[in-house]
Amino acid sequence: MQRKLFMLSGNECAWPDCRQVLVPEEGGWFGQIAHIRAAERNGPRFDKAMTNNQRRGFDNLVLLCGKHHRLIDDPERQHQYSREDLEKIKIRHETRFARALDDLSRDEEQYLDRTVANAVVHCSTLLGLYGDFLDEEQRLEEIERFNRIADHLATATLAARQLLCTVVKADSRIGAAEAARRNGGTKRQVYDLVDELRRLHLAEIDPTPWDELGPDDVRERIQTTDGARNNPVFEGIPFWNMHEMGAPVDYDAVIVRLDFSVLD
Numbered sequence: 001m002q003r004k005l006f007m008l009s010g011n012e013c014a015w016p017d018c019r020q021v022l023v024p025e026e027g028g029w030f031g032q033i034a035h036i037r038a039a040e041r042n043g044p045r046f047d048k049a050m051t052n053n054q055r056r057g058f059d060n061l062v063l064l065c066g067k068h069h070r071l072i073d074d075p076e077r078q079h080q081y082s083r084e085d086l087e088k089i090k091i092r093h094e095t096r097f098a099r100a101l102d103d104l105s106r107d108e109e110q111y112l113d114r115t116v117a118n119a120v121v122h123c124s125t126l127l128g129l130y131g132d133f134l135d136e137e138q139r140l141e142e143i144e145r146f147n148r149i150a151d152h153l154a155t156a157t158l159a160a161r162q163l164l165c166t167v168v169k170a171d172s173r174i175g176a177a178e179a180a181r182r183n184g185g186t187k188r189q190v191y192d193l194v195d196e197l198r199r200l201h202l203a204e205i206d207p208t209p210w211d212e213l214g215p216d217d218v219r220e221r222i223q224t225t226d227g228a229r230n231n232p233v234f235e236g237i238p239f240w241n242m243h244e245m246g247a248p249v250d251y252d253a254v255i256v257r258l259d260f261s262v263l264d
Contacts, residue, residue, distance in 0.1 A: 020065035
């Protein structure tokens with residue numbers, strides 16, 4: 001209870017325009033927990049309709065400095081401060097800091113979401129992909145290369161990786177409009193994500209002019225960049241065609257969840 005009161009106090013007395021710090025840097029404690037409705041019969045603003053638990057409850061308590069606690073409970077002046085007035089003071093003061101705490105909490109949650117979404121699980125053996133085809137030296141070299149790819153994919157946003165996975169599973173035969181429908185977005189959003197992927201050497205819009213497309217070609221086709229030629233990311237690895245190497249590949253795990261251990 002005390003912790004919640006203090007957190008919502010902003011380390012200040014709740015009284016309007018009072019800037020008394022409750023816990024100064026040099027130490028000490030200047031806060032006092034005041035009852036809006038008295039805890040004891042015959043006390044200030046006592047409400048006989050309340051239970052003892054309600055009197056001790058958070059909604060009936062407000063954190064003040066000693067000066068203003070004495071003011072509202074002063075027998076000669078307590079009649080000036082009604083229950084309703086004190087409730088308004090409490091709500092107005094705590095709401096200010098509750099909003100700030102909510103914003104901070106949302107920022108922390110978003111940061112954690114981003115951190116979890118971009119957390120890489122590296123591969124360690126690649127046996128699921130290569131089997132016994134590689135000797136130990138080759139295997140270690142491939143593991144390092146694949147884990148560099150994993151770290152590079154982690155620099156893309158989750159939404160961009162989701163689009164990239166859709167493109168890979170469609171064998172690069174999907175247009176921007178269809179990608180938007182599948183991913184529940186708009187073409188503009190798809191183009192923005194493709195631009196992000198292009199900057200990361202992961203995907204791009206097919207540059208072929210429309211008047212050169214055949215009847216079976218897809219307009220505004222999103223294509224992965226060639227992983228086997230002239231690509232600084234993949235170092236010659238045919239990454240988008242791993243499934244052709246024999247074992248099935250879970251591209252959702254690899255591209256979206258960044259779990260390269262599924263290749264072990």
